[in-house]
Amino acid sequence: MVEVTGKPLDRVDGRLKVTGAARYSAEWDVPGLTYGAIVSSAVAHGTVRTIDSAEALQAPGVLAVLTHENAPRLQPFPEKVNGSLFRGEGGITETRQPLQDATVEYAGQPLAVVVADTLERARHAANLVRITYEQRPPELTIDSSSRRTLPETFTGNKEEKLQVTVGDPKAALAAAPVKLTQVYESGITHHNPIEQLASIARWETRNGTDFLTLYDTTRGVENMQEVVSHSLSLPKENVHVVCPFIGGAFGSKGWLFAPPLITVMAARVVKRPVKIEWRRQDMFAVAGQRAATRQTLALGATRDGKLTALQHDTQTHASQSSGYTEPCARVSRMMYAVPNLGFAHQLSHLHLPSPCPMRGPGETVGGWALECAIDELAAELNLDPVELRLRNYAEQNPETGKPWSSKHLRECYARGQEMIGWDKRNPKPRSMREGNNLIGYGMATTMYPAARRPAKAKATLFADGRALVQSATHELGNGAYTIFRQISADGLGLPVERVRFELGDSALPAAPTSGGSATTATIGPAALAACRNVLGALKRLAIRDAQSPLYGATEDTVEPRDGRLVRTTAPTQGEDYATILRRAKLPSLEAEGEAKPGDEREKYSFYSFGAVFVKVRVDELTGTIRVAQLCAVYDVGRLMNPKTAHSQIIGGVAMGLGAALMEETHYDPHNGRAVVRNLADYHVPSMADTPNIQVEWLNIPDPHISELGARGIGEIGCVGTPAAITNAVYHATGRRFRSLPLTPDKILPS
């Protein structure tokens, strides 16, 4: 049978999605459902003095109003969850437990929830809750923060230190014949998935104990189960988290737990199921964000363009109760062969909402700053930007000295240049013009760490010839259902239409939070292991069965072929899976499998690479930029499905285009409220902004990452794109822009 992995299979859940049959978290039909509406803080810093629910409680249909004064008590937030640091400096999440105290740490912080029999009544009554505050002046900028820290690691990962010096970058900079120091700034951005946060909580008594079913927009059912059960002092197995479909996450929906916990508490109090669907406005306070950054890049080089020093220092911010630190040096630490390398991250705690990862955390804005600085150095040295990068090509990881598992970046540069017609441009800045527009070409390198984590899966063969493979991973819109069905079909040796894949349920075999572009490399091998194990069990059934043509064989002389088990030396002797099960009178046969990274992680440095080339038009007199052409080539290992991969990568590129040109959330400089809080004011790229994004990939399997040879592709498209666009705008205008996004007000010559 021909393998289906690597083929452009149509999305298996596409029909469900376009017909509305895919069940999203807010759409579960739970009998007796009631509705919660949130009252959030009007101020950014202070204490709730009084909270008056009397009028709301009298409004029609209202069942309860929960505030910090009457909400159930929760355990303090856990320190670590499934190995990740949650609390403290560098910790990944907001550790404030909701509705537990009167402290206000940011505007939009949930302070009360009103539960009513309809959504409309709940929302109306929420407007009748009166809150008075003891206000204190909020600290809202990196420079005004009275609490600044230097976090040691990103999320407690010892492999990811945030304060690092290799060699002596200071001395090397001082001695460098050519040096460049520039400051790059990026604003706050939001994930803004189409599906807003939503939870439905239902409490039951099962076997005399409390049992919670939680439908939630989470891409981490395991973490959610852990945090919720810990917070409520419940056994883990008494919490069941369900999420079969997610309408986009992009870094949100993984690390902030107050929204589901509020729903869970509300359901406990009203003793009925409660649904809370957060409004788009709320998403700018409770769904996480990419924090603003100010990054200082210092480069030292020889006159022939060899980097001698790189120092990348970041100032960024988190809330009062999160230590999340945008890890901006993720690209700088590994991209170029530079002997003296340093980076530092300073965190200012502010009275703004908590940040969290957003597509390419660190890489998107940190890589932007680095790749713009490299472009500036190329101009300074009068070198082609590609040539400067080739002169500093890293043959191994400069921070750790480890060899790459697989790196073919030179091919990406070469193909990208061909695609865009790099040699047809006049390299002189501000030299190309068409009508009202200046024309510019720019490029940048892109990368993404190729993470892999432990995971489990279960495979079941049925006597009717079908099979099911399951793992508690997630479908974020990325194609997980599709590629894991493909991988499982090949692992079982069955046609793809006979195999189903299930996910998004904490009762399934454990899988980590879907993030960090790690899902394919994590779940794929686990699914294959489960498939192997179930086929092993099937073989044992057959070879012990005197009526089987395989009777008496040994396991290693029997193999799956086209839905049958056959003798390797005599493939005509064999029988199909269903026959074996039926004769054994088994309706099904199942086996678990587990896969985890091994010591290859000690030997190699795992990354994907790519190169992005862009042509822009800049109408300088109105400040308007359009991307005319965007070509990118990626080295991401072996592709599991070129069709879903293409969609995922061009989606990432479009998000990078948004980061470059238009996406930004402003908070009021005095009261800290989000001033951009809807999708009319928060501009994501429209179709009219997006050119025909041309992407190619090398499709060279990574020999070390796993038996599949596949690295993740969720984020690499977003990284690199902002710098390629910014560098193209420089080439068009001859002017450097060091502040994202490149909105018209910044481009207009003053």
Add this chain to the structure above:
Amino acid sequence: MHPFNYQRATSPAQAVAAVAPAPSAAFVAGGTSQLDLMKEEVLRPSLLVDVAALPLKTIGALAGGLQLGAGVSNTAAAMHPEVLTRYPVVSEALLAGASTQIRNMASLGGNPLQRTRCPYFRDPAQACNKREPGTGCAALKGINKVHAIFGASAACVATHPSDLAVALAVLDAQVQVVGPAGSRTIAFPDLHRLPGDTPQQDTTLAHGELITSIDLPAFTGRSHYLKVRERASYAFALVSCAVALDMDGKKIKRARVALGGVAHKPWRVPAAEAMLAGKKPSEKLFRAAAEVAFADAKPLEHNAYKIPMGRNLLLRALLETSGLQPLQGPAGTAFAASVGGMGGE
């Protein structure tokens, strides 16, 4: 959302009779902006009287001009052949605004009455004199990137968001109104007002007055709309510009110019218009007019960019309307109106 009653109007007179006696009653047509504001409780009408089904959906000839029914959708007006060919500024303004879905719902009568996009107006927790008189204006010292550079007051720095209104301001359009005191006609430039110390009043309409049509007088000159926004589609104007030029041979007989995104109402620039009248189009003349148009601009902390942007835009709009420079797309389309065009080759 605040609870409200809902009625379908049976005639314009009945609609007026239903709304007029109740101070917090309101008309609703497409509701494309109004319903958002109700969900935020920025608007809290006690009664909505739906005028969408009233027979106000025709476009017809009127004394050499055109009468546009107030219930005509933005899409229908923009695509009407008479509008497209004789008043391209109207089609361009409509098609450069909102999205297809919103244009299909929105009505010509409602469009000029949409409320400001000032984010402080739209967030009930912010101080806003337009939403709640006497609470102050948080935008004045806040993020005022999209706010007014002309005609603002200490009470309000909001801008009017309608593209259509800017186009109508250069056509000497007349607004037909029925109300509790009978019918009247309002010259379009008099429909909207400056904020002064009563920014809660966007227009000169009395409570219970319903727009029934927008009448365009005969016009044989050239007209054009141009808009700068932060993305290629579906974004409000940072600055926009409508131009109508009546030509007398090679000379400009009369010029009308209005700016959008810069004031509480479409901002006519009479000094620039006067400078253009009777002159032969030239880049030099247009540059001088653009200078004059922005001479009185008073920027806030974050919106000074609107002055050079507006000057450059006005210059380009005059060059394109007069034919000294080609339009960037077919007349009457969003392509002609959208500075920068679309992404892609």
